[in-house]
Amino acid sequence: MDTRPVAAASWDAGESLADHFRALANDAEHLYGYAMRGMAEDWAAGGPTRVACRGYETAPRSAMIQFRLLAGLFRLVLTGEAPELIRFYPCLGGTEPASRAWPVMREVIAAHTDEIHAALAVAPQTNEVGRSAALLAGIFDLVAASGVRHIRLLELGASAGLNLLLDQYAFRADSWHFGPSDSKVQFADAIVGEVQPGSFEIMARAGCDPNPVDATTADGRLLLTSFVWPFELDRH
Numbered sequence: 001m002d003t004r005p006v007a008a009a010s011w012d013a014g015e016s017l018a019d020h021f022r023a024l025a026n027d028a029e030h031l032y033g034y035a036m037r038g039m040a041e042d043w044a045a046g047g048p049t050r051v052a053c054r055g056y057e058t059a060p061r062s063a064m065i066q067f068r069l070l071a072g073l074f075r076l077v078l079t080g081e082a083p084e085l086i087r088f089y090p091c092l093g094g095t096e097p098a099s100r101a102w103p104v105m106r107e108v109i110a111a112h113t114d115e116i117h118a119a120l121a122v123a124p125q126t127n128e129v130g131r132s133a134a135l136l137a138g139i140f141d142l143v144a145a146s147g148v149r150h151i152r153l154l155e156l157g158a159s160a161g162l163n164l165l166l167d168q169y170a171f172r173a174d175s176w177h178f179g180p181s182d183s184k185v186q187f188a189d190a191i192v193g194e195v196q197p198g199s200f201e202i203m204a205r206a207g208c209d210p211n212p213v214d215a216t217t218a219d220g221r222l223l224l225t226s227f228v229w230p231f232e233l234d235r236h
Ligand SMILES: C[S@@+](CC[C@H](N)C(=O)[O-])C[C@H]1O[C@@H](n2cnc3c(N)ncnc32)[C@H](O)[C@@H]1O
Pocket: 002, 124, 125, 126, 127, 128, 129, 131, 156, 157, 158, 159, 160, 162, 163, 208, 209, 210, 211
């Protein structure tokens, strides 16, 4: 887990954290859109968001402080420390309108300021198995072009290494399929355009990451889950 302090050197001059929060929220009507607009106002007004973000005032936009905060909040929900928010989190069965969530989120931030503050030290690690589709298309092309069918996969920034397991996922298209059809990870028409499907075998796989995540542990699963937006049900 990346707990290095966020560098202030590249602070986007003249921009406050509220500006960063607003810029990513835009007019989005999903849970995080409302949350980020609420956080922006609350930060500017000196509310609990401002208190939780102490020390990060000059963090650059690229540090994505808002996603660190929202992941910390999500972890509180997932670990049962903020049950009042479950009703707004679709991946947990919540059906309440996102537009009503912010005041409740603000209360939770106020009640857990230190935990939220600690969460800001954890850089987002969004794992996206959907990227396996691009990897598969590339491997198909290489196999077709070279005739080589024995592959070694090496990934930089593998995080939990989920994309190193692409041969355990099922891909389906009109004219071809790949992988075990009963896989828990299913992709339909994930590759746009022509592919040249061919068989291959992954002989070795390895990944490196400054902050590797072990998805087989409870803590690893919690971390990975917390960075997936709660209303993106397919990704959950
Ligand atoms: C957004 S995650 C992507 C995880 C995975 N590759 C995927 O596509 O689902 C980016 C990962 O890159 C790692 N990372 C950041 N800087 C790195 C570096 N200099 N060398 C290797 N990995 C790095 C982070 O720790 C993080 O786990």
